[in-house]
Amino acid sequence: MRSLANLLKPYNLEDFLNNNWTNKAVAIKSEGKKDFAHLFSWEKLNHLLNFHELKYPEIRLAVEGKVLDESENENLIKFCQSGATLIINQVHKLIPEIAEFAAEFKAELGYGNQVNAYCSWPEKQGFSSHYDTHEVFILQTDGIKQWYVFADTIKYPLTDQKSSTFSPPETPPYLTCTLHPGDVLYIPRGHWHYAVASDEPSLHLTLGIHCKTGIDLLEWLVGELRQQSEWRQSLPLRTNQDSIDTSVNNLIAQLQGYTNSKNLGEEYSSYLDSLAKPVAKYSLPSQAGFNIFPYGIQTKYRIPKFQRVRISELPDGDGYKIVVGGKEVSLKGVTDKFTENLFSTEFFTGEDVMDWLPDCDWEIDVMPLLSRLVVEGIIFVS
Numbered sequence: 001m002r003s004l005a006n007l008l009k010p011y012n013l014e015d016f017l018n019n020n021w022t023n024k025a026v027a028i029k030s031e032g033k034k035d036f037a038h039l040f041s042w043e044k045l046n047h048l049l050n051f052h053e054l055k056y057p058e059i060r061l062a063v064e065g066k067v068l069d070e071s072e073n074e075n076l077i078k079f080c081q082s083g084a085t086l087i088i089n090q091v092h093k094l095i096p097e098i099a100e101f102a103a104e105f106k107a108e109l110g111y112g113n114q115v116n117a118y119c120s121w122p123e124k125q126g127f128s129s130h131y132d133t134h135e136v137f138i139l140q141t142d143g144i145k146q147w148y149v150f151a152d153t154i155k156y157p158l159t160d161q162k163s164s165t166f167s168p169p170e171t172p173p174y175l176t177c178t179l180h181p182g183d184v185l186y187i188p189r190g191h192w193h194y195a196v197a198s199d200e201p202s203l204h205l206t207l208g209i210h211c212k213t214g215i216d217l218l219e220w221l222v223g224e225l226r227q228q229s230e231w232r233q234s235l236p237l238r239t240n241q242d243s244i245d246t247s248v249n250n251l252i253a254q255l256q257g258y259t260n261s262k263n264l265g266e267e268y269s270s271y272l273d274s275l276a277k278p279v280a281k282y283s284l285p286s287q288a289g290f291n292i293f294p295y296g297i298q299t300k301y302r303i304p305k306f307q308r309v310r311i312s313e314l315p316d317g318d319g320y321k322i323v324v325g326g327k328e329v330s331l332k333g334v335t336d337k338f339t340e341n342l343f344s345t346e347f348f349t350g351e352d353v354m355d356w357l358p359d360c361d362w363e364i365d366v367m368p369l370l371s372r373l374v375v376e377g378i379i380f381v382s
């Protein structure tokens with residue numbers, strides 16, 4: 001897990017996973033070894049505000065624990081002057097550097113994420129104590145901010161179990177820290193927290209990791225069972241309790257047989273991979289079917305970065321199924337060498353593909369194959 005290890009440096013990755021992940025907050029000083037200025041800065045913030053028409057709730061203002069109404073965005077500068085925290089959601093969709101950063105984490109950890117940006121002003125508190133329903137990494141990009149983290153009051157809250165419906169803990173914070181540029185703070189979901197900027201303006205990013213839970217697994221399983229008539233069938237009328245008991249017990253027995261006959265872990269992982277979206281989805285004009293071979297067999301192709309790839313053999317043994325970037329493609333007649341090499345390097349040429357498919361003809365076999373992969377967005381013309 002290279003990207004996570006780099007984010008946590010100099011804190012040891014194994015120690016973090018054993019002691020902190022989903023369990024306990026930790027503040028990590030950069031010790032001058034990293035900064036996040038390449039991801040976000042005042043210049044990038046101003047670019048977003050000047051050249052993107054951001055709409056509520058993509059852009060919001062918060063004052064003393066309250067998120068202001070949409071109408072107040074018309075007075076954005078006025079509220080910033082009075083100390084309101086400025087929030088821009090999903091900046092990973094707006095800034096290429098953050099998009100790649102988030103995509104790398106998504107590919108590595110296997111779960112979706114989101115990056116938000118926060119601009120705070122000296123000695124002002126935007127949000128009152130609250131918790132998030134996802135894992136959070138705070139990346140301090142500019143200025144100084146004081147953080148207070150408290151124990152959880154509900155273990156592993158789900159997305160609909162918001163902190164606004166619960167009371168914060170009365171115990172003191174178990175972690176108090178001051179973040180400087182380059183510092184990182186990890187806060188597990190469910191752990192209450194709030195922050196106050198120090199004596200200068202502050203910019204930070206939050207990387208939220210949206211892990212799946214056992215409840216998510218069950219919801220997916222219900223979707224699978226919907227395809228079976230036995231589970232769609234009406235339960236008996238409740239005129240006789242014995243008939244209800246028998247029917248329910250029969251369904252439970254069927255469920256046990258179903259789960260025992262399946263590798264649900266593998267199938268659920270495949271399902272999650274099928275939902276994944278690449279950070280870069282478009283490559284025109286080639287994706288529209290034009291200029292796919294500008295240099296003939298010497299044309300260079302590239303694989304979009306930071307994608308989880310799942311390759312499995314077709315049932316008839318005559319090819320492979322590839323699941324990548326939310327797409328599923330079945331390729332007939334390709335070799336092991338082709339599938340092994342296709343995603344092992346960022347760049348390759350048509351000549352490389354001929355080496356991977358030695359028994360194939362360039363015009364008859366390989367050109368149609370590469371054309372399909374380009375049009376499907378699996379590979380891009382470089």
